Amino acid sequence: MGEFLTKRDGFWHFVRRVPENCAELDRRGIVKQSTRIKVVDDPRGARARRETDRINGELEAYWRGLLDGQSAEAQRRYDAARRRARSFGFDYAPAADIAARPAAEIVARVEAAQAAAPRADEESAVTALLGGEGLPEIKLTTLFDEFEKLQAASIKDLSEDQRRKWRNPKKRALANLLSVVADKSITALTRSDALDFRAWWQDRILADDLDIGTANKDIGHLNKMFRTINTAHKLGLSPVFGELRIEGEESGSRLAFEPDFLQKRILAVGALDDLNDEARRVIYLMVETGLRPSEVVNLTEETIVLDHDVPHIKARPDGRRMKTAQSARDIPLVGVSLLAAQAQPKGFPRYRDKGATLSATVNKTMRAASLLPADGHTLYSIRHTFEDRLTAIDAPDKMIAMLMGHKFQRPKYGAGPTLAHKREWLQRIALLPPSRV
Structure with a gap:
């Protein structure tokens, strides 16, 4: 200084x-x-x-x-020019682009501008129809904001926690890029810059033993943001992040618990006493329903149905986007899952829309208690165990798909299995619950 x-x-x-x-x-x-x-x-x-x-x-x-x-004002003028062009029935394009178009279209644009009424409006009409307003500069530091604006309709049904999960990886990828490349207009970003970023990730993978998949996710997020903005604004940029994935990525899969381990260790009396009541009951509710943690924590008094001939839960969006269209489903409650629902009839307010917080808390506690026997085991493994248990008793594929919330690869006929029919299969795999939940 x-x-x-x-x-x-x-x-x-x-x-x-x-x-x-x-x-x-x-x-x-x-x-x-x-x-x-x-x-x-x-x-x-x-x-x-x-x-x-x-x-x-x-x-x-x-x-x-x-x-x-200055940038906001330039964006305002540009957006106004685009709207004005559309009001005349033309698309907005830069002047250089319009100059390369057929003469008949150029003449039509000029005539439309001259016919603008009132006459005081002619200047803005000329700007709009003949591409007189340049695209505001989009710099790397504003890249995500522009992308999020363009994706507003696509993410409107995400909950706040889902929006956070949607935003953070993209922001992190951009922050990593800016640690390698100086802030500049996206039109000035080159393939060489992208290759430098890829090399930076390769060095980190070797030096810090990081996962190749993490690097490829960064590259994928950046590629999508650039493609989206390039298409929306007709920038004509080359795909600088295209075909840059690093080879050798391994697709890891979560492990399932052995049913015997689930029964004798996780459902043992006192095994989960280090967890708070809600977190412990989330685990118990997953055991006999196969619900995803994010689905359990977003259950409410309306979707936990206990006053029915077949007590059940209703997995529904309820202010958030579900993972797949098939995820909306009704699952009967049996065994320890029924006991957990009866203990939490109004849901799990402590963890509502906080599935990641719940999973982090549970995984940490279970790891400390030696309840995660291998590196690939997590809270989510209970869901995989649920599917394995159904498979072991030869449950029909359609029944498994409807309980898991998976797509069934055959045409859909009729209403599908009833709650009572589903309960019959769930009772066949029900484990012995602990004496208290």
């Missing part, structure tokens, strides 16, 4: 030239400001440097605001 600090009239002063990219917005040329600290009182400038840190931070925030405002 010493480069911005100078002595003047016995006081320390902050002096900094306005950056070139802000020169049109901040006409001062050089910013000068007194720290109000006398040189005689601070001969080495230690206090003055701390003050210039503060002044510089405020100044840079001011410049960022100017640039953000």
Whole structure:
């Protein structure tokens, strides 16, 4: 910060030239400001440097605001031009693109602009119809915001926790890219930049023994964001992140527990006492239903149906997007799952829409209690065990698919198995519940 600090009239002063990219917005040329600290009182400038840190931070925030405002105004003008062009029945395109189109279309655009009424509106019509408004610069730092805006309709049914899970991997991929490539317009990003990013990931994989799949997820997220923005804004960019996946990725699969381990260890009295009541009962409810953890924690008083001839739960979206269309299903309650539902008739408010928090808590506790016998075992393994238990008694494929919420690969006829029919199969695999839940 010493480069911005100078002595003047016995006081320390902050002096900094306005950056070139802000020169049109901040006409001062050089910013000068007194720290109000006398040189005689601070001969080495230690206090003055701390003050210039503060002044510089405020100044840079001011410049960022100017640039953000300029970008927002440019985006507003561009969006207005696109809407205006559509109102005349034409698509919006840059001037260079329009110039390459058939003469008849160009003439039609000019005539439409000349016919704009009132006449005072002709200038905006010309801008809209002849591509006079350039696309606002989209920089890497604003890439995700632009992508999220374009995806608004696609993610409208996600819950808050699902939105967080949707956002975070993309933001993380972009942050990793920005650690390798300086912030720039996405139109200036090159294949060489993308290859540098791939090489950076390869070095990390070798040095830190990281999973190749993690790198490929980053590359995939960046590729999708670029393709989406490129298509939406007709930028004509080359697919800089295309065909960059690192070979050698292993597709890991979660393990299932042995049914005997589930019965004798996990359902043993006191085995899960280190968990809070809700977390423990989530496990118990999964045992005889095969529900996903995220499905259990989002059950409510309306979807836990105990006053029915066949007590059951209704797996429904309820403010969130379900994993598949087949995930909406009704599952009878038997054994320890019925006991858990009776103990939590209003659901699991502590973990509602917090499936990741629940899984992290349970996995940590089960690992400490030696209830995860292998590296691939997790809370989710209970769901895989449920499917294995049904398979072991030769349950029909259609019955397994409907209980698991999987797609059944045959045409759908009739209403499908009743709750009573489903319960018959579940009672055949029911384990002995612990004496208390």
